[in-house]
Amino acid sequence: MDATLITAHSDEQGAAATFKKGYGHHPLGAWCANTTESLAMPLRPGNAGSNTVSDHIRVLDDAIAQLPASYRRKILIRVDGAGATHDLMTHLERLNRTRRNVRFTVGWTITDADETAIARLPETAWTDSLGQDGTATTGQAHTAELTGLDQRLDNWNTGLRLIVRRTRPSARHAKNRTALERSTGWRYAIVATDIGRLGRVAGSHQPQWLDALHRAHAQPATEDTRSPDASPDVTRQPRQPQTRAADGRVQKPRPGGVGLALDGPLAQSAELRTFNP
16 A cells, blocks of 8 residues: 555646645555555545545555455555554454454654664674565665564554664665764664564565565556566556546546546546536
């Protein structure tokens, strides 16, 4: 699950000012990594919050409802840092049923307490992280277990683990480094997960494996962007026409209005507007 911003070039229905001083929509989407299909994506107003729990829960429940019943027994849910809220993680835990096993990885917003825990990690705790092909990223990125050192976990769900990753900051991130990152020369990111070990999956308890698992985001399939993308942020860039069209196909008709059922070239180029019957 991830959100993105879509710029509106006209006065569209639901468009509003965004937190990046633009104008448009702020959809929150859920994709199926196995098939790269979009399962749910409400076209929210541009001023919709990034970590609004009710929106996350609604999109998540709608996405699971899209799956055939036989494929809901084992589900892995991955959410970016906006999902690191108590209510969403509690909801994720409650999704478990007698015949349904739900596990999750969620991006974690780093605070001073987290950086204090990171600073306490000995150099020997860091190991090379893994690329998506399973090979070690020698010297380029490292991961470590932070669970036992971070006191923030005392106020969160039982059984939650924190996996920290460090990489060399790019020029884009150089300006926003914290005091710790400037002193160490590394940029840090943390993932929270409830995965202790996945049955019959060798190494699934290792920090390197869990870090790679979280970064393997689904890629939305479009007619002209079907080649693999190595970027961990591919879900942040769905094509604007396809996003609008997908939202139009799943929305119910508004009272007094008409619903959309577009497909093909028209669906890729059409823009949503208020319809008058």
